[in-house]
C-alpha cells in the first residue's frame with residue numbers, strides 16, 4: 001500500500017479520532033484517558049495557528065497515523081522557537097517507517113516556521129515512544145516523577161528534546177512584546193481595504209479580538225463572553241467575516257449529517273446582509289464538503305423581522321422542535337434554545353427535513 005504524508009485538514013478529524021481511540025484503548029502510550037470526539041478534533045484543526053500543524057499518513061484513503069506540532073507556549077514570544085511534537089501510528093502499521101516519515105515532514109515544516117527546538121514527553125513505561133524518539137535524535141533531558149496517574153499507581157514522564165538547525169531570527173516588534181501576559185498573544189485584526197467580504201477561520205490568537213467584538217456587538221460583559229467562548233472554542237469553529245467597514249462572527253460545528261450554526265452577529269447592522277451572507281455561504285460550503293445534509297441555524301426570536309426574512313430568502317425554513325427529524329432534534333435539544341428558533345436549509349436537493357437513510361445508518 002502506498003503511504004503518503006500530508007498536512008491534515010479539518011475533514012481529517014474522523015480519521016485522526018479513530019487513531020486516538022486505538023491509542024487510548026491501549027492504555028500505555030498516551031496520558032489521555034478518553035479520545036477526543038470528532039467535533040473536538042475538528043474544532044482543534046480549525047483553530048491551529050499558521051505555525052502549527054498536524055501531519056497525517058494516509059494509505060488507501062485511511063489515516064494510518066499522525067504527528068502534531070504545537071507551539072510550546074502561546075502566552076509569550078520568548079519560546080516561539082520551541083515546539084511540541086506527539087506521534088501516533090495505528091498498531092497494525094507500526095515499524096514500517098511511518099513515524100519516521102511523519103517526523104521528516106514535521107521537522108522540515110518546523111524549520112521553515114522558525115522553530116529551533118522540539119520537545120516530546122513520553123511516559124517512562126512506554127516502550128515504543130522512547131526508542132522511536134531517540135532514533136529521531138531526541139535526547140532525554142529530565143524526568144517528572146510520578147507525573148501520570150494510572151489505574152494501578154503512577155508513571156514518570158521523560159522529557160526529550162531535539163535541536164533543529166537554527167532558523168533565521170523572527171522579528172519581534174514592540175507591540176508584540178507588550179502583548180505578553182497570561183492571555184494568548186492576540187492576533188491584530190486587520191480589516192480589508194474593500195467592501196468585498198473576507199472570511200477566515202478564527203485561530204486561538206484571535207480569541208481576545210473575538211471576546212472584544214462579541215461583547216461590543218452584543219453588549220454583554222467581556223468576562224461573561226470570555227467564559228462562554230473559552231468553552232465553546234473547544235468544539236465549535238468560529239468564522240470571522242470582515243469588510244473595510246464591518247465585522248461579523250458565526251460559530252458552527254458538524255454533528256452527524258447536520259451543520260449547526262449559532263450566534264451570527266454583525267456590526268454595523270447595515271452590513272448584516274453582505275457579511276452575514278458570506279459567513280453563511282462559507283459554512284454551507286464547508287458543511288457540504290463534510291457531507292452534511294442540512295444546515296441548522298439557531299436564530300434569536302427577538303431578532304428583527306428583516307433578518308428572519310433574509311434567512312428565508314436564503315432557503316432557511318423555521319422548524320418546530322417536534323417537526324425536526326430525531327437525528328437533528330437530539331443535538332438541538334442539548335442547546336439552551338428557549339429564546340431561539342431553529343431554521344433549517346437542506347444542503348442537498350434530495351433532502352427535506354429528514355436525513356437520508358444512508359446517512360442515518362453511518
Ligand SMILES: CC(C)(COP(=O)(O)OP(=O)(O)OC[C@H]1O[C@@H](n2cnc3c(N)ncnc32)[C@H](O)[C@@H]1OP(=O)(O)O)[C@@H](O)C(=O)NCCC(=O)NCCS
Pocket residue numbers: 023029030085086087088089090093094095096097098099100101120121122126127128129131132133135
Ligand atoms: C512510537 C510510534 C509513533 C513509532 O511509529 P512507527 O511508525 O512504528 O515508527 P517507525 O517505523 O518510523 O520507526 C522509526 C525508528 O524508531 C525506532 N523504533 C520505533 N518503534 C520501535 C520499537 N517498538 N522498539 C524499538 N525501536 C523502535 C527504530 O529505530 C525505528 O527504525 P527501524 O525500524 O529502522 O529500526 C508508534 O509506535 C506509536 O504510535 N506508538 C504509540 C504512541 C506512542 O507511544 N507515541 C510516542 C509518544 S508521543
